[in-house]
Amino acid sequence: MTVVRPAVLDDADQLARIHVDTWRATYTGLVPDTMIAALSLSGSVERWHEVLPITPPRHCFVALDLAGDVIGFVRRSPSRDEGATRTTGEVQSLYVHPGHWNTGAGRALLDTATQELRSDGFINATLWVLAGNTRARRFYERCGWRTDGRTKQDQRQGAVLDEVSYQRRL
Ligand SMILES: CC(C)(COP(=O)(O)OP(=O)(O)OC[C@H]1O[C@@H](n2cnc3c(N)ncnc32)[C@H](O)[C@@H]1OP(=O)(O)O)[C@@H](O)C(=O)NCCC(=O)NCCS
Structure with missing residues (x-):
């Protein structure tokens, strides 16, 4: 059983490590090498220190392993x-x-994340995923999410990334 709890400011270092390591493992080969090379642990720590204090309560959650270390996170919000x-x-x-x-x-x-959205009164949820991220797409599909036909091109650091939208009823 994975324990999940709301994120706190003290999680910032572990969240940054997860962010950087997971990005490298997932997106190498899917995005330009320059984007992977630009990943910075200290930059990510800094960003988490900015983001966590302004994140509304129960909008960012962490998963813990048996030792109590943070092994993952999710962020949810109204649709942007x-x-x-x-x-x-x-x-x-x-x-x-x-x-x-x-x-x-x-x-x-x-x-x-979906339970929290539901209890806040949301009826549907959406998410964006990189088109080539087959592991995540398979995972979302197994969890009951479906593509909704929307696509977009995300322009980041001079690269154009193709993303697809998934949705589900809550
Ligand atoms: C996509 C991602 C979040 C999935 O996380 P995960 O922790 O591996 O997911 P789970 O363990 O819950 O499920 C993955 C698989 O493990 C299986 N599984 C779950 N519990 C298990 C267990 N105790 N033992 C063995 N297998 C298990 C699940 O059935 C599932 O298999 P399936 O996909 O064939 O159905 C993770 O791979 C990730 O962080 N990827 C990189 C970042 C990313 O792409 N994020 C999404 C971007 S939008």
């Missing part, structure tokens, strides 16, 4: 998409450290 209805929530990001894939942590985090 232009024109989205007020009853549409979003799973903004979901990361499990590669050393803990296939242990149920991803499912536990995603379930927490």
Whole structure:
């Protein structure tokens, strides 16, 4: 059983490590090498120190291993998409450290995010995933999410990344 709890500021270092290691493991070969090379642990720590204090309560959760170490996180919010209805929530990001894939942590985090959205009154949820991220896409499909036909091109650091949208009723 994975324990999931709301993130706190003291988690910042572990969240940064998960973010950087997971990015490298997942996106090498899918995004330009320059983006992978630009990943910075200290930059990510800094960013978490900025983000956590302004994150509303119960919008960012962490998963813990048996030793109590943070092994993954999920962030949820109202949908940030232009024109989205007020009853549409979003799973903004979901990361499990590669050393803990296939242990149920991803499912536990995603379930927490959708339950929290539901209890806040959201009726639908959406998320964006890189088109080539087949592991994540398969995972979401097993969890009951479906593509909704929307795609977008995310322009980051001079690269153009193709993303697809998934949705599910809560
Ligand atoms: C996608 C991601 C979040 C999935 O997380 P995860 O912790 O590996 O997910 P789970 O362990 O809950 O489920 C993965 C598989 O393990 C299986 N599994 C779950 N518990 C298990 C257990 N105790 N023992 C063995 N297998 C198990 C699940 O059935 C599932 O298999 P399936 O995909 O064939 O159905 C993770 O791979 C990740 O962080 N990827 C990189 C970041 C990313 O791509 N994020 C999404 C971007 S939008």
